[in-house]
Amino acid sequence: MSVITTHRDGEVLVVVSDNPPVNALSAGVREGLYAAIQEANGDDTIKAVVVRCDGRTFFAGADITEFGKPTGAIGLNPVIDAIEDCPKPVVAAIHGTALGGGLEVALGCHYRVAVPSAKLGLPEVKLGLIPGAGGTQRLPRVVGVEAALPMTTSGDPILARQAEAIGLVDKLVSEDSLEADAVAFARSVIGKPQPVSSSRTDKIAGTDPGVFDAFRKANARKLKGFDAPEAAIKAVEIATRYPFAEGLQMEHDLFQPLLAGRQSAALRHLFFAERAANKIDDLPKDTPILPVTKVGIIGAGTMGGGIAMNFLSAGFPVTMVEREQAPLDRGVATIRKNYENTAAKGRLTAEQVEKAMGLLTPSLNFEDLADCDLVIEAVFERMDIKKDVFGKLDGICKPGAILATNTSYLDINEIATATKRPEAVIGLHFFSPANVMRMLEVVRAAKTGPSVLATSMKIAKTIGKVAVVAGVCHGFIGNRMLAARQQQGEALLMEGILPARVDKVLTDFGFPMGPFQMSDLAGLDIGWTKETSDPTRVRDVLCERGRLGQKTGKGFYDYAADRTRTPSEEVDALILEYAEKSGHKRDDLSDEEILERLLYPMINEACLILEEGIAQRASDIDVMYVHGYGWPSYTGGPMFWASTVGLDTIVAGLEKYADKWPDLKISALLKDKAAKGEAFA
């Protein structure tokens, strides 16, 4: 059965693609589209053409699985040229997502109609690419530079209504009669002069050449380190300065090096890694999913409130429980403030804010959690407190309820012993700020039931999270690897390497912040108490001096009222004093050596995590670090990056610095793969 079929509706030829799951523009689709246009050209009884897709979406782009594997089939550019050159009006009928090559096909069409729920975008930059089939040349000609620049450089799709407003969509049609409405629209334009995107100049004439540098400056922070967005800006500028044919060639010349480059390999790796992370090897596909309609959150603090927002935004009623009225009121007010801030940026309507807030039921009474299908606790990170909470939940919650802990490192097997239903207990480790960070570490305990696990993974996707499954150990996957980096960070202090230098090495690598900026943000006193303070550790001494981080205006750094940070003379002097006293040889380390000291132990810890079966696969660890800890996505994540460095180089580095981490055990898996010249990706 061909993936492309055609049928007539009177004088209109309807071309239909049926290439699940997302109508990717694979070889058969391209060949079929081309043949359909030839059919239209050769039959005088055909006066117009409609192109649409069966299934859940319009073409969602080129077939990423075909990249690097020449298919011998016709390319996308000639297909789009054939559409555009067709002497009869061709109408794209869009539902779902018209993305990448899919939107480029639609731009080759003379008209575009869409259902209101459709989205349109050029997400190629998210794969380290730019549109490679004329998108950077046609889009500005249709919508202008001001709209084309953000679409091509962010890769974020726009809603059909927004697309109609900028002229990308000609008409919004009914959700229930897309084909019929598209055919009617096609009939209405028969015989009229048909717009050809590549020939239009009205939207780009007189473009101010300064707009491109202004856009670069305004987006410098967001685009830092990525190659593709700069290429996209260049390509859009080319569209305003060169004839279409030349521009198309120049777009190709910008596209090819990106396709062959490491950043695109890394980002394509992450694209498939994110989807692989959803798959749990030992969980049958038909594992029953438990019903979740009502959610309970215990704790209205930063984490509890942020977690609650995920469910409120997804339309779940949430009961949020605190012990006292004041923190409960603060928690509710913070949720409202966060929503109103988002609305002020135009990303939510006032009605949506009220709808979300209307789903929230604040409470001081644990009993109000009795009818929740999922309860998530976000109370203090102390085992005794967690076990007390789970003991209460065990007695209150209905049978079949999922009892989740947001702990970031505590032993969930032990927490489960506080209940008579360990099969209902699971870890849902959100990352702060929980309403923003996409990562969700789903921690399966020894007795977590299969349906509880499967339901948690489904819920993660429903609330827009990227989920990675972890086993139980101290710190699970993410924080266990982070501890390895933090330990080395502190060791570097003892060698007289100051916080600002350590942090800069990591921000230059591409992290949003380094270990000491992170400590100041999270608070130095996590896990610290006066009674157990260790005067030989810089962090403990800072806590003793009340330097707890941003929240006290000083930590490793000093902070102004607007939270801008400056190195602290007091702290730097203390560090140098400790370095002297500690007797550590004060090496004059290069930035490269500092980077190796910080990252190589993380790779080793990741390999130990894989050996112990705490993580299912190496690519899960890449997904975890990119979405949970800001590891620069254009390097592919820690395991992909380590593979590009060379696992033998990593092992040699670990051995070279062996005296710096006396208790380090080099992973047998890492050594074995290094010896065999293998990689993780």
Ligand code: T1G
């Ligand atoms: N090619 C091949 N497979 C794809 C694919 C694609 N473009 N998009 C999705 N899949 C697979 C995916 O791996 C998964 O497989 C299944 O479809 C469902 O995907 C020339 C060069 C469309 C919004 O970047 O954003 O066009 O795991 O789980 O959550 O200029 O898929 O089931 O085996 O993500 O409903 C540009 C990428 C390509 C769009 C649907 N297009 N896709 O999300 O399902 S480059 C993209 C998405 C290009 C041109 C350039 C999303 C989605 P499996 P899913 P979803």
